[in-house]
Amino acid sequence: MKPTKTENPEYFHHVIDCQYACPAHTQVPEYIRLITEGRYDDAYMVNWISNVFPGILGRICDRPCEPACRRGRVEKEPVAICRLKRVAADYKESIKARLPVAPAAKNGRRIALIGGGPASLTVARDLLPLGYQVDLFDNQSAAGGFIRTQVPSFRLPKEVLDEEVNQILDMGVTCHFDHYVGSMKKMLGQGYDAIFVGTGAPRGRDLADLPGRREGDPFIHIGIDWLAAVLYRHVHRIGTRVLVIGGGNTAMDCCRTARRLGGEKVKVVVRSPRAEMKASPWEIEDALHEDIPIHDQLSPLEFVIKDGRLAGMLFERVEGRVDDQGRRRLLPTGEAPVFLPCDEVLLAVGQQNAFPWIERDIGIAFGRNGLPVLDEITHQSTLPRVFFGGDAAFGPKNVITAVAQGHRAAISIHLLCEGRDLHQRPHPRVNLTGQKMGYHDWIYDSHVTDDERQIVPTVEKVKSLKDRLLEVELGFDRDRGQLESRRCLNCDVQTIFIAQTCIECDACTDICPVTCINFIAGGDEDDLRRRLQIPADNREQTLYVSPVLPTGRVMVKDENVCLHCGLCAERCPTASWEMSKFTYHEAQAEDV
């Protein structure tokens, strides 16, 4: 295996598991340290720069960072990264003055954003400070898109949403609300330099072919439409017995909202086995906590109508089996159908993209799946000045992905307007800062605490089920937030090995608590992984390999469970280990 090229910024970036896993590459350890120091404003801004909606994401993010967190591999549970983001948002004082300002003198370019969700708002935030004029069109009466209409207020209060959406709108977006864009052709005729489509995946899937669907229609609702109707107060109540069909996060939002609108016996029914449900584990937990049972491996057969009213639904039991082609599928077990009585049904069986308003003869090509044909890096469609982002681009994902795509599209739009090659992407801004203060003192808090993950306190169930506007989670208080923030292992503080000065005394190998440093004969990667003191079985994690040392051996460090405690550097007599903080700032439009 060749010596590791740490000059490539992606190497150390990969070591920061949480940041690497975050689609927007938020500098997680950095803001967590700022929380430890009580610098909530700074922590908020570190977030805001990357993910634009810290307060919102601190509540509803899908948290790809947490399963990636190194702490989860060393201890039982990862750092509560998402809830710490909320801590930064909750306790910040005033950050207004630190937000970028759109210059008075515009650059003469006009951009249209269709759809006012997180992707579009991110594009607006990135381009406004560069002097762009930004027009936003949305068919709702306020911006936010999916996070406004479909995420219930008991998870995301309106004030939090308004604050962070308005931070962007106030930078000078020209908003056209209650404005349905019916024709892309017309939009193209309005002389915009670029058009960004961030219309999400607005159509909830139906079970139109199921017997009884038409007769039962007044009692059967599409989940996302029903959630929007609840938000706009078109719907105030639901029947006592409710079935929610589907196993994703929308199903969880539907069932919990139903509990707050009079649903006393709310059940979730899902085709897949419980363990394979798409919903985040914590959202499933919250639903269970609100006395909502989950019936799995049941596939809908029929809506049963009696005397013109919905009486219940029939399901057939299915199980996962391997079919003739060797694919694992959910197949009927052959047992008698199961009848579940109910008054109303909410369907949360997936969402689809829909672009009825984009004419098919104007040069925007669509693929077979109904999605636009896009360049994966630039988000450019086959019509050069039209870009797609968020759920509208590659199908339904999550908010943080939409934000990341917004950043990427903004870079592309800026490059296009500057007349440059869209594939010449700006590089990330990176830096290495030595952490040594004294003989055994570090700038960062190198101590590894044994504390376990803090639990987020919640409002009493009796209270929260009465009021759909009452936020269930109370968030960490300052003390608990800091207990949690100290659990972070500071994975951005990198261990840098300097082979030239190493005397191979083994001090680092001996002190390393997790046995990740080895001095062994070189070899190819598989061979090295096998021969380490503790074999490096986690192949998603890299090996850090030095050039050949005087004894003919190489230093091999398995990054997998390194605690970043700095003991190797403390015990090194020749300072051949350095602890340096690596900052990786993903490029945005301003870096073009």
Place this chain on the structure above:
Amino acid sequence: MTFVRPSFRHPSQPTNALGYTRKDYEGAISTLCAGCGHDSISNAIIQACFEIPLEPHKVVKMSGIGCSSKTPAYYLGRSHGFNSVHGRMPSIATGANMANRDLVYLGVSGDGDTASIGMGQFIHVLRRDLNLTYVVMNNGCYGLTKGQDSATADRGSKSKKGIPNPFESIDLCEMAIQLGAGFVARGFSGDKQQLVPLLKAALLHQGIALIDVISPCVTFNNTSGSTKSYQYVRDHIEATGTFDFIPLRQEIVVEYDEGATQAVTMHDGSVITLHKSVSGIDVTSRRHALDLLEAEREQGRLLTGILFLDPESEDTHAILKTSLTPLNQLSREDLCPGAAALDEVNGHFR
């Protein structure tokens, strides 16, 4: 300074046949200088005890005074221990060993603690062949008192002060062979691949087992003129050979070529197979071993590995024919068998 080592260990750290992990053999975090060879030896001891495996509560760690003698704090935190007076580790170990022969005794000493103040104790514990693993952490200087030359510093070697040592040095291994030790070896703190098996074999040897471990003092004696620096040792090291240590209870599966290997069956039935790198070596011959040490020294080389092995050696208890039951477990009735027994003993002398 970080005085706390994180409590987390690698999630897939192995367990040994007794069900212990390596962590169960660890001690407190070291306060020695960063890069001290002694820390490496401490870790080799942890590794050896883990691998054998020994039960931590059946090990006794003994030491005298000096940097070396601080190290028992850094390994085997769940074992018995006694940090004795300067140079007096062998007497305390003898007493403990006499009281309870069932434990494994591991004495750690330095070149000052052994070759200067403790020399009188050292030679007699060798003569008596106490069942003790005697590890000398040999750095050729008095590190705890700012690095004066010790009695094992080679003539002409320069420590940090820069003045060549005018006196002849003591070779502890040669002395041990002359005085009848049954297991004599030399190791280097920077070579755990050799040191760990040496320690394993020594800990299971019945009788005294001396391992002289060259252990560079990074603060006072790791200079370019020193013969006990990492660099010098690496440049001049010569091993008698690599070897396999096969404990009793384990089947010997590999067959070796007679000419290049030498198999020695130890007291308890364990087998040490030496893969010779020095031709003609016979590790069971005292004269041979002494010749070889002198010959290598003439060449300016430092011979390491197993130097001498006497599989027939008898430890103090065997020599003195003491009770097989540890003395501290004998009851009042055993020790005072009564007037009738006394009469019988006296009868033998009539």
